[in-house]
Amino acid sequence: MIDLKLIEERPEYVKEALAKKGWEFDPAPLLALIAKRRELTKVVETNKAEQNKLSKSVPEVKKAGGNVQEIFAKVKALAAENKEKEDELNAAAAEIQSLVEVLPNLPDPDLASGAKENNAPFYVFGKKPEFDFKPKDHVELAESLGLIDYKRAAKISGSGTWVYTGLGAQLEWALLNYFISTHIKDGYTMILCPHILNEDSGFTAGQFPKFKEDVFWLEGSEPRKFILPTAETALVNLHRNEVLTEADLPKKYFAYTPCYRKEAGSYRTEERGMIRGYQFDKVEMVQYTTDTGSDVAFDELVKKAQALLEGLGLHYQLDKLAAGDCSHSMARTYDIEVWIPSMGIYKEVSSVSNARDYQARRGMIRYKDKDGKMHFCHTLNGSGLATSRVYPALLEQNQQADGSVIIPEVLRPFMGGISVLKPIEKK
Protein backbone atom coordinates (compact mmCIF):
# COMPACT_ATOMS: atom_id res chain seq x y z
CA MET A 1 0.00 0.00 0.00
CA ILE A 2 1.24 3.45 -0.82
CA ASP A 3 1.80 5.76 2.13
CA LEU A 4 -1.26 7.99 2.49
CA LYS A 5 0.92 10.80 3.78
CA LEU A 6 2.96 10.70 0.59
CA ILE A 7 -0.19 10.88 -1.51
CA GLU A 8 -1.38 13.79 0.57
CA GLU A 9 1.87 15.69 0.46
CA ARG A 10 2.96 14.96 -3.10
CA PRO A 11 -0.09 13.93 -5.10
CA GLU A 12 1.42 14.97 -8.43
CA TYR A 13 4.52 12.92 -7.81
CA VAL A 14 2.46 9.84 -7.04
CA LYS A 15 0.29 10.44 -10.06
CA GLU A 16 3.30 10.65 -12.35
CA ALA A 17 5.01 7.63 -10.84
CA LEU A 18 1.90 5.51 -11.29
CA ALA A 19 1.56 6.77 -14.83
CA LYS A 20 4.90 5.11 -15.56
CA LYS A 21 3.20 1.87 -14.73
CA GLY A 22 0.38 2.78 -17.06
CA TRP A 23 -1.92 3.43 -14.12
CA GLU A 24 -4.22 6.41 -14.30
CA PHE A 25 -4.59 7.94 -10.89
CA ASP A 26 -6.60 11.00 -10.05
CA PRO A 27 -5.66 12.09 -6.54
CA ALA A 28 -8.41 14.68 -6.17
CA PRO A 29 -11.24 12.48 -4.85
CA LEU A 30 -8.88 10.76 -2.45
CA LEU A 31 -7.51 14.03 -1.13
CA ALA A 32 -11.03 15.30 -0.58
CA LEU A 33 -11.86 12.17 1.39
CA ILE A 34 -8.76 12.48 3.52
CA ALA A 35 -9.64 16.07 4.37
CA LYS A 36 -13.18 15.02 5.14
CA ARG A 37 -11.98 12.26 7.41
CA ARG A 38 -9.76 14.66 9.30
CA GLU A 39 -12.63 17.09 9.88
CA LEU A 40 -15.01 14.37 11.00
CA THR A 41 -12.40 12.83 13.28
CA LYS A 42 -12.04 16.12 15.09
CA VAL A 43 -15.77 16.50 15.62
CA VAL A 44 -16.41 12.91 16.62
CA GLU A 45 -13.51 12.77 19.06
CA THR A 46 -14.41 16.00 20.77
CA ASN A 47 -17.93 14.76 21.27
CA LYS A 48 -16.66 11.40 22.52
CA ALA A 49 -14.40 13.12 25.03
CA GLU A 50 -17.35 15.06 26.39
CA GLN A 51 -19.41 11.88 26.70
CA ASN A 52 -16.64 10.09 28.53
CA LYS A 53 -16.17 12.94 30.93
CA LEU A 54 -19.84 13.05 31.82
CA SER A 55 -20.14 9.28 32.22
CA LYS A 56 -17.16 9.18 34.49
CA SER A 57 -18.69 11.76 36.78
CA VAL A 58 -21.70 9.52 37.45
CA PRO A 59 -20.35 7.62 40.50
CA GLU A 60 -19.29 10.84 42.21
CA VAL A 61 -22.55 12.60 41.52
CA LYS A 62 -24.42 9.54 42.75
CA LYS A 63 -22.44 9.53 45.96
CA ALA A 64 -23.14 13.20 46.46
CA GLY A 65 -26.82 12.58 45.86
CA GLY A 66 -26.98 14.65 42.69
CA ASN A 67 -29.30 14.17 39.75
CA VAL A 68 -27.92 11.33 37.71
CA GLN A 69 -30.84 11.17 35.31
CA GLU A 70 -29.86 14.54 33.93
CA ILE A 71 -26.41 13.25 33.00
CA PHE A 72 -27.85 10.15 31.37
CA ALA A 73 -30.08 12.26 29.19
CA LYS A 74 -27.30 14.61 28.29
CA VAL A 75 -24.89 11.86 27.24
CA LYS A 76 -27.61 10.12 25.33
CA ALA A 77 -28.30 13.29 23.40
CA LEU A 78 -24.61 13.75 22.68
CA ALA A 79 -24.31 10.20 21.45
CA ALA A 80 -27.28 10.58 19.16
CA GLU A 81 -25.82 13.77 17.79
CA ASN A 82 -22.54 12.00 17.15
CA LYS A 83 -24.00 8.92 15.52
CA GLU A 84 -24.46 10.41 12.09
CA LYS A 85 -20.97 11.90 12.03
CA GLU A 86 -19.50 8.61 13.14
CA ASP A 87 -21.22 6.75 10.34
CA GLU A 88 -19.95 9.32 7.90
CA LEU A 89 -16.47 9.00 9.30
CA ASN A 90 -16.50 5.22 8.96
CA ALA A 91 -17.80 5.46 5.43
CA ALA A 92 -15.06 7.91 4.48
CA ALA A 93 -12.38 5.71 6.04
CA ALA A 94 -13.67 2.66 4.20
CA GLU A 95 -13.74 4.54 0.93
CA ILE A 96 -10.18 5.76 1.42
CA GLN A 97 -9.08 2.22 2.07
CA SER A 98 -10.80 0.87 -1.03
CA LEU A 99 -9.25 3.58 -3.21
CA VAL A 100 -5.73 3.10 -1.86
CA GLU A 101 -5.54 -0.67 -1.58
CA VAL A 102 -5.98 -1.18 -5.31
CA LEU A 103 -3.10 1.10 -6.25
CA PRO A 104 0.05 -0.69 -7.41
CA ASN A 105 3.41 0.03 -5.85
CA LEU A 106 5.33 3.08 -7.02
CA PRO A 107 8.09 2.16 -9.45
CA ASP A 108 11.66 3.13 -8.63
CA PRO A 109 12.63 6.42 -10.31
CA ASP A 110 15.30 4.85 -12.51
CA LEU A 111 12.91 2.50 -14.28
CA ALA A 112 11.88 3.03 -17.87
CA SER A 113 8.21 3.83 -18.15
CA GLY A 114 5.83 1.78 -20.19
CA ALA A 115 5.33 -1.94 -20.60
CA LYS A 116 7.20 -5.04 -21.76
CA GLU A 117 8.57 -3.47 -24.93
CA ASN A 118 10.70 -1.16 -22.80
CA ASN A 119 12.33 -3.93 -20.82
CA ALA A 120 16.09 -3.76 -21.02
CA PRO A 121 18.21 -6.91 -21.03
CA PHE A 122 21.60 -5.86 -19.72
CA TYR A 123 23.56 -9.02 -19.03
CA VAL A 124 23.95 -12.26 -20.93
CA PHE A 125 25.47 -15.50 -19.71
CA GLY A 126 26.72 -18.11 -22.16
CA LYS A 127 25.78 -18.43 -25.79
CA LYS A 128 22.92 -19.80 -27.76
CA PRO A 129 23.86 -23.43 -28.40
CA GLU A 130 24.36 -24.34 -32.03
CA PHE A 131 23.37 -27.77 -33.23
CA ASP A 132 24.76 -29.60 -36.25
CA PHE A 133 21.67 -31.75 -36.24
CA LYS A 134 17.98 -31.04 -36.13
CA PRO A 135 17.29 -30.25 -32.49
CA LYS A 136 14.16 -31.49 -30.80
CA ASP A 137 11.88 -29.42 -28.67
CA HIS A 138 11.49 -30.22 -24.98
CA VAL A 139 8.17 -31.98 -25.39
CA GLU A 140 9.66 -34.41 -27.88
CA LEU A 141 12.74 -34.86 -25.73
CA ALA A 142 10.77 -35.42 -22.53
CA GLU A 143 8.71 -38.07 -24.24
CA SER A 144 11.54 -39.82 -26.06
CA LEU A 145 13.59 -39.89 -22.87
CA GLY A 146 10.61 -41.12 -20.88
CA LEU A 147 10.70 -38.23 -18.46
CA ILE A 148 7.23 -36.80 -18.69
CA ASP A 149 3.82 -38.23 -19.42
CA TYR A 150 1.46 -35.59 -20.75
CA LYS A 151 -1.29 -37.95 -21.86
CA ARG A 152 -1.83 -39.59 -18.53
CA ALA A 153 -1.67 -36.18 -16.81
CA ALA A 154 -4.55 -35.07 -19.01
CA LYS A 155 -6.42 -38.21 -18.06
CA ILE A 156 -6.08 -37.85 -14.33
CA SER A 157 -6.22 -34.06 -14.14
CA GLY A 158 -6.77 -32.13 -17.34
CA SER A 159 -4.94 -29.87 -19.74
CA GLY A 160 -2.12 -27.67 -18.55
CA THR A 161 -0.62 -30.38 -16.38
CA TRP A 162 2.04 -33.04 -16.64
CA VAL A 163 3.35 -36.09 -14.82
CA TYR A 164 7.04 -36.54 -14.14
CA THR A 165 7.97 -40.19 -14.35
CA GLY A 166 11.05 -42.12 -13.33
CA LEU A 167 14.25 -40.27 -14.16
CA GLY A 168 12.08 -37.34 -15.18
CA ALA A 169 10.83 -37.05 -11.64
CA GLN A 170 14.34 -37.57 -10.32
CA LEU A 171 15.62 -34.78 -12.52
CA GLU A 172 12.95 -32.42 -11.20
CA TRP A 173 13.79 -33.42 -7.65
CA ALA A 174 17.48 -32.99 -8.33
CA LEU A 175 16.93 -29.45 -9.55
CA LEU A 176 14.99 -28.59 -6.41
CA ASN A 177 17.60 -30.19 -4.21
CA TYR A 178 20.36 -28.31 -5.96
CA PHE A 179 18.52 -25.04 -5.34
CA ILE A 180 17.72 -25.91 -1.75
CA SER A 181 21.22 -26.99 -0.84
CA THR A 182 22.61 -23.79 -2.32
CA HIS A 183 20.27 -21.61 -0.27
CA ILE A 184 21.12 -23.49 2.89
CA LYS A 185 24.79 -23.01 2.14
CA ASP A 186 24.13 -19.29 1.70
CA GLY A 187 22.60 -19.08 5.15
CA TYR A 188 18.94 -18.83 4.20
CA THR A 189 16.38 -20.36 6.55
CA MET A 190 14.41 -23.18 5.00
CA ILE A 191 10.64 -23.05 5.40
CA LEU A 192 7.99 -25.59 4.55
CA CYS A 193 4.67 -23.85 4.77
CA PRO A 194 0.96 -24.53 4.41
CA HIS A 195 -0.25 -24.37 0.84
CA ILE A 196 -3.71 -23.27 1.83
CA LEU A 197 -3.76 -19.65 2.95
CA ASN A 198 -6.26 -17.17 4.30
CA GLU A 199 -7.40 -14.04 2.57
CA ASP A 200 -5.32 -11.66 4.72
CA SER A 201 -2.17 -13.31 3.41
CA GLY A 202 -3.21 -12.63 -0.14
CA PHE A 203 -3.98 -9.04 0.75
CA THR A 204 -0.65 -8.40 2.45
CA ALA A 205 1.31 -9.86 -0.43
CA GLY A 206 -0.59 -7.47 -2.68
CA GLN A 207 -2.08 -10.25 -4.75
CA PHE A 208 -5.55 -9.19 -3.62
CA PRO A 209 -7.73 -7.54 -4.58
CA LYS A 210 -6.09 -7.51 -8.01
CA PHE A 211 -5.50 -11.21 -8.62
CA LYS A 212 -8.45 -12.72 -6.82
CA GLU A 213 -9.58 -14.35 -10.04
CA ASP A 214 -6.23 -15.95 -10.72
CA VAL A 215 -5.92 -18.23 -7.72
CA PHE A 216 -7.78 -21.39 -6.82
CA TRP A 217 -10.30 -20.84 -4.04
CA LEU A 218 -11.34 -23.67 -1.80
CA GLU A 219 -15.02 -24.30 -1.67
CA GLY A 220 -16.78 -24.81 1.61
CA SER A 221 -14.17 -23.14 3.74
CA GLU A 222 -15.27 -20.22 5.84
CA PRO A 223 -13.48 -17.85 6.05
CA ARG A 224 -12.42 -18.28 2.45
CA LYS A 225 -9.08 -19.85 1.70
CA PHE A 226 -7.03 -20.21 -1.43
CA ILE A 227 -4.17 -22.34 -2.65
CA LEU A 228 -0.95 -20.42 -2.84
CA PRO A 229 0.13 -19.17 -6.27
CA THR A 230 3.71 -18.77 -5.02
CA ALA A 231 5.51 -19.39 -1.75
CA GLU A 232 6.08 -15.63 -1.61
CA THR A 233 2.51 -15.29 -0.37
CA ALA A 234 3.30 -17.45 2.63
CA LEU A 235 6.83 -16.22 3.33
CA VAL A 236 5.98 -12.56 3.19
CA ASN A 237 3.21 -13.14 5.73
CA LEU A 238 5.36 -14.98 8.25
CA HIS A 239 5.90 -11.76 10.17
CA ARG A 240 2.60 -10.05 9.46
CA ASN A 241 1.47 -7.90 12.39
CA GLU A 242 4.81 -8.28 14.08
CA VAL A 243 7.38 -5.84 15.34
CA LEU A 244 10.88 -7.14 14.66
CA THR A 245 14.06 -5.65 16.02
CA GLU A 246 16.70 -4.13 13.81
CA ALA A 247 19.25 -6.67 14.99
CA ASP A 248 17.05 -9.45 13.54
CA LEU A 249 17.27 -7.99 10.05
CA PRO A 250 17.77 -8.96 7.36
CA LYS A 251 15.77 -12.13 7.66
CA LYS A 252 16.42 -14.53 4.81
CA TYR A 253 14.02 -17.31 3.98
CA PHE A 254 13.38 -19.77 1.24
CA ALA A 255 10.66 -22.31 0.67
CA TYR A 256 9.88 -24.98 -1.82
CA THR A 257 6.26 -25.28 -2.84
CA PRO A 258 4.33 -26.15 -5.90
CA CYS A 259 2.62 -23.03 -7.24
CA TYR A 260 -1.00 -23.18 -8.26
CA ARG A 261 -2.34 -20.66 -10.74
CA LYS A 262 -5.40 -20.38 -12.87
CA GLU A 263 -3.49 -18.70 -15.69
CA ALA A 264 -6.86 -17.44 -16.77
CA GLY A 265 -5.59 -16.11 -20.07
CA SER A 266 -5.37 -18.25 -23.15
CA TYR A 267 -2.31 -20.30 -23.93
CA ARG A 268 -0.14 -19.20 -26.72
CA THR A 269 0.32 -22.05 -29.12
CA GLU A 270 4.07 -22.26 -28.62
CA GLU A 271 3.70 -22.59 -24.88
CA ARG A 272 3.49 -26.32 -25.00
CA GLY A 273 4.73 -28.80 -22.50
CA MET A 274 5.53 -27.31 -19.16
CA ILE A 275 6.12 -23.70 -20.11
CA ARG A 276 2.84 -22.67 -18.54
CA GLY A 277 0.74 -24.88 -16.32
CA TYR A 278 -1.71 -24.84 -13.45
CA GLN A 279 0.88 -26.27 -11.15
CA PHE A 280 4.61 -25.90 -11.19
CA ASP A 281 7.47 -26.29 -8.73
CA LYS A 282 9.37 -23.34 -7.42
CA VAL A 283 11.84 -22.52 -4.72
CA GLU A 284 11.20 -18.99 -3.55
CA MET A 285 13.50 -16.65 -1.65
CA VAL A 286 12.23 -13.85 0.55
CA GLN A 287 14.07 -11.25 2.57
CA TYR A 288 12.87 -8.83 5.23
CA THR A 289 15.20 -5.87 5.57
CA THR A 290 15.40 -2.47 7.21
CA ASP A 291 14.06 0.43 5.21
CA THR A 292 17.56 1.20 4.01
CA GLY A 293 18.73 -2.34 3.44
CA SER A 294 16.64 -3.48 0.53
CA ASP A 295 18.91 -2.42 -2.30
CA VAL A 296 21.73 -4.58 -1.02
CA ALA A 297 19.31 -7.45 -0.54
CA PHE A 298 17.97 -7.01 -4.04
CA ASP A 299 21.41 -7.36 -5.56
CA GLU A 300 22.06 -10.42 -3.46
CA LEU A 301 18.85 -12.10 -4.61
CA VAL A 302 19.57 -11.35 -8.26
CA LYS A 303 23.09 -12.74 -7.92
CA LYS A 304 21.82 -15.86 -6.21
CA ALA A 305 19.31 -16.57 -8.95
CA GLN A 306 21.99 -15.97 -11.58
CA ALA A 307 24.42 -18.27 -9.81
CA LEU A 308 21.90 -21.11 -9.83
CA LEU A 309 21.47 -20.92 -13.57
CA GLU A 310 25.16 -20.47 -14.15
CA GLY A 311 25.82 -23.57 -12.08
CA LEU A 312 23.62 -25.42 -14.53
CA GLY A 313 25.54 -23.86 -17.42
CA LEU A 314 22.43 -22.55 -19.11
CA HIS A 315 22.41 -19.58 -21.45
CA TYR A 316 20.22 -16.78 -20.11
CA GLN A 317 19.74 -13.04 -20.08
CA LEU A 318 19.11 -10.67 -17.22
CA ASP A 319 16.36 -8.19 -17.89
CA LYS A 320 15.55 -4.97 -16.09
CA LEU A 321 11.81 -4.61 -16.37
CA ALA A 322 10.11 -1.40 -17.35
CA ALA A 323 7.78 0.07 -14.74
CA GLY A 324 4.67 -1.29 -16.37
CA ASP A 325 5.98 -4.85 -16.49
CA CYS A 326 7.00 -4.97 -12.83
CA SER A 327 4.72 -6.94 -10.59
CA HIS A 328 1.78 -5.04 -9.16
CA SER A 329 3.24 -4.88 -5.63
CA MET A 330 6.78 -4.19 -6.67
CA ALA A 331 8.95 -1.11 -6.98
CA ARG A 332 11.44 -2.88 -9.20
CA THR A 333 11.77 -6.25 -10.84
CA TYR A 334 14.58 -8.01 -12.68
CA ASP A 335 13.75 -11.10 -14.66
CA ILE A 336 16.16 -13.86 -15.41
CA GLU A 337 15.20 -15.42 -18.70
CA VAL A 338 16.57 -18.67 -19.98
CA TRP A 339 17.00 -19.47 -23.63
CA ILE A 340 14.54 -21.97 -25.01
CA PRO A 341 15.96 -22.97 -28.41
CA SER A 342 12.77 -24.46 -29.85
CA MET A 343 10.83 -21.28 -29.11
CA GLY A 344 13.64 -18.97 -30.15
CA ILE A 345 12.99 -16.77 -27.14
CA TYR A 346 14.04 -16.24 -23.56
CA LYS A 347 11.53 -17.31 -20.90
CA GLU A 348 11.37 -16.15 -17.30
CA VAL A 349 12.78 -18.57 -14.73
CA SER A 350 13.20 -16.07 -11.96
CA SER A 351 11.66 -12.78 -11.10
CA VAL A 352 13.43 -10.84 -8.39
CA SER A 353 11.57 -7.92 -6.90
CA ASN A 354 11.83 -5.25 -4.26
CA ALA A 355 8.48 -4.36 -2.71
CA ARG A 356 10.06 -1.75 -0.47
CA ASP A 357 7.44 -0.97 2.21
CA TYR A 358 4.40 -1.75 0.05
CA GLN A 359 3.70 -5.19 1.49
CA ALA A 360 4.90 -4.19 4.96
CA ARG A 361 2.30 -1.43 5.10
CA ARG A 362 -0.44 -3.80 4.06
CA GLY A 363 0.57 -6.37 6.67
CA MET A 364 1.93 -4.09 9.41
CA ILE A 365 5.36 -5.68 9.25
CA ARG A 366 7.59 -3.37 11.27
CA TYR A 367 10.80 -3.19 13.20
CA LYS A 368 12.23 -1.09 15.96
CA ASP A 369 15.59 0.50 15.35
CA LYS A 370 18.31 0.87 17.94
CA ASP A 371 16.72 4.05 19.27
CA GLY A 372 13.36 2.36 19.68
CA LYS A 373 11.85 4.10 16.68
CA MET A 374 9.31 2.21 14.61
CA HIS A 375 9.82 1.62 10.90
CA PHE A 376 8.19 -0.44 8.22
CA CYS A 377 10.31 -3.30 6.97
CA HIS A 378 11.15 -3.72 3.33
CA THR A 379 10.31 -7.04 1.74
CA LEU A 380 11.84 -8.64 -1.30
CA ASN A 381 11.29 -11.85 -3.13
CA GLY A 382 12.88 -13.77 -5.91
CA SER A 383 12.49 -17.16 -7.48
CA GLY A 384 15.42 -19.35 -6.86
CA LEU A 385 14.27 -20.94 -9.16
CA ALA A 386 11.11 -22.10 -10.85
CA THR A 387 11.76 -25.42 -12.54
CA SER A 388 9.12 -25.34 -15.23
CA ARG A 389 11.27 -23.36 -17.68
CA VAL A 390 14.65 -24.50 -16.41
CA TYR A 391 13.72 -28.08 -17.14
CA PRO A 392 12.82 -27.52 -20.84
CA ALA A 393 15.82 -25.24 -21.28
CA LEU A 394 18.08 -27.87 -19.80
CA LEU A 395 16.73 -30.61 -22.05
CA GLU A 396 16.92 -28.49 -25.17
CA GLN A 397 20.24 -26.74 -24.55
CA ASN A 398 21.99 -29.96 -23.49
CA GLN A 399 20.68 -32.31 -26.15
CA GLN A 400 23.06 -34.36 -28.29
CA ALA A 401 22.83 -35.64 -31.85
CA ASP A 402 21.88 -39.12 -30.64
CA GLY A 403 18.88 -37.73 -28.78
CA SER A 404 20.49 -37.98 -25.36
CA VAL A 405 20.76 -35.14 -22.87
CA ILE A 406 23.77 -34.32 -20.72
CA ILE A 407 22.98 -33.74 -17.05
CA PRO A 408 24.83 -30.77 -15.55
CA GLU A 409 27.45 -31.80 -13.06
CA VAL A 410 25.85 -30.00 -10.14
CA LEU A 411 22.78 -32.19 -10.47
CA ARG A 412 24.55 -35.53 -10.69
CA PRO A 413 25.02 -36.00 -6.94
CA PHE A 414 21.26 -35.67 -6.59
CA MET A 415 20.62 -38.24 -9.33
CA GLY A 416 22.74 -41.13 -8.19
CA GLY A 417 25.64 -40.03 -10.37
CA ILE A 418 23.79 -40.36 -13.67
CA SER A 419 25.42 -38.08 -16.24
CA VAL A 420 23.39 -38.70 -19.39
CA LEU A 421 19.71 -39.27 -20.09
CA LYS A 422 19.32 -41.70 -22.97
CA PRO A 423 16.30 -42.24 -25.22
CA ILE A 424 14.25 -45.22 -24.12
CA GLU A 425 14.22 -48.12 -26.56
CA LYS A 426 10.89 -48.71 -28.18
CA LYS A 427 9.79 -52.29 -27.82
Next chain:
RNA sequence: GGAGAAGUACCCAAGUGGUUCAAGGGGACGGUCUCGAAAACCGUUAGCAGGUCGCAUGGUCUGGCGAGGGUUCGAAUCCCUUCUUCUCCGCCA
Protein backbone atom coordinates in the same frame (compact mmCIF):
# COMPACT_ATOMS: atom_id res chain seq x y z
C1' G B 1 -16.93 -32.94 12.15
C1' G B 2 -19.07 -32.83 17.56
C1' A B 3 -18.75 -31.29 22.92
C1' G B 4 -16.37 -28.46 26.69
C1' A B 5 -12.69 -24.76 28.53
C1' A B 6 -9.64 -20.65 27.69
C1' G B 7 -7.40 -16.05 25.21
C1' U B 8 -5.70 -9.63 29.84
C1' A B 9 0.75 -5.88 28.60
C1' C B 10 7.79 -9.08 27.62
C1' C B 11 6.08 -13.56 30.81
C1' C B 12 2.70 -15.37 34.80
C1' A B 13 -1.70 -13.54 36.60
C1' A B 14 -6.11 -10.62 39.56
C1' G B 15 -10.30 -8.56 37.90
C1' U B 16 -18.33 -10.70 36.19
C1' G B 17 -21.15 -3.21 35.05
C1' G B 18 -18.68 2.72 37.78
C1' U B 19 -12.23 5.88 42.50
C1' U B 20 -9.24 0.04 37.60
C1' C B 21 -7.80 6.67 33.30
C1' A B 22 -6.07 -2.70 34.21
C1' A B 23 -4.15 -5.09 40.96
C1' G B 24 -0.01 -8.29 42.16
C1' G B 25 4.32 -11.14 40.91
C1' G B 26 8.44 -12.45 37.63
C1' G B 27 11.76 -10.69 34.12
C1' A B 28 14.14 -6.51 31.90
C1' C B 29 16.12 -1.65 32.37
C1' G B 30 17.81 2.63 35.47
C1' G B 31 19.49 4.19 40.35
C1' U B 32 21.35 3.81 45.68
C1' C B 33 25.14 0.92 48.12
C1' U B 34 30.13 -1.27 46.44
C1' C B 35 36.98 -1.07 44.32
C1' G B 36 33.65 -4.14 41.29
C1' A B 37 29.72 -7.63 41.61
C1' A B 38 25.86 -10.31 44.26
C1' A B 39 22.13 -9.34 47.79
C1' A B 40 18.97 -5.61 49.61
C1' C B 41 16.35 -1.19 48.76
C1' C B 42 14.20 2.76 45.43
C1' G B 43 12.32 3.78 40.57
C1' U B 44 10.69 2.73 35.36
C1' U B 45 8.40 -0.86 32.28
C1' A B 46 1.48 -0.57 27.59
C1' G B 47 3.17 -0.57 23.05
C1' C B 48 0.91 1.25 18.92
C1' A B 49 -2.40 4.00 15.55
C1' G B 50 -4.95 8.53 14.86
C1' G B 51 -6.63 13.78 16.06
C1' U B 52 -4.90 18.30 18.33
C1' C B 53 -1.40 21.96 20.76
C1' G B 54 3.98 23.04 20.77
C1' C B 55 10.29 25.02 17.44
C1' A B 56 11.11 20.95 20.69
C1' U B 57 11.77 17.24 25.27
C1' G B 58 6.49 16.72 25.47
C1' G B 59 1.15 17.79 26.72
C1' U B 60 -3.89 16.57 25.60
C1' C B 61 -7.93 13.81 23.45
C1' U B 62 -9.93 9.25 20.69
C1' G B 63 -9.29 4.08 19.87
C1' G B 64 -7.10 -0.16 22.63
C1' C B 65 -7.93 -6.47 27.66
C1' G B 66 -7.44 -12.22 20.61
C1' A B 67 -10.56 -9.73 16.31
C1' G B 68 -15.26 -7.41 14.65
C1' G B 69 -20.08 -5.75 15.95
C1' G B 70 -23.99 -4.71 19.75
C1' U B 71 -26.49 -3.46 24.65
C1' U B 72 -25.66 0.61 28.35
C1' C B 73 -25.12 7.19 30.80
C1' G B 74 -20.79 3.88 31.53
C1' A B 75 -18.05 -2.71 29.19
C1' A B 76 -11.91 -6.45 30.34
C1' U B 77 -16.72 -7.60 32.74
C1' C B 78 -23.32 -8.54 29.54
C1' C B 79 -25.01 -10.19 24.26
C1' C B 80 -23.88 -11.72 19.01
C1' U B 81 -20.32 -13.13 15.26
C1' U B 82 -15.46 -14.76 14.40
C1' C B 83 -10.26 -16.48 14.96
C1' U B 84 -6.77 -19.17 17.78
C1' U B 85 -5.20 -22.57 21.63
C1' C B 86 -6.12 -26.66 25.02
C1' U B 87 -9.05 -31.19 26.60
C1' C B 88 -12.32 -35.14 25.24
C1' C B 89 -15.02 -37.74 21.29
C1' G B 90 -15.61 -38.94 16.08
C1' C B 91 -13.15 -39.56 11.30
C1' C B 92 -8.66 -41.05 9.10
C1' A B 93 -6.01 -41.11 2.54
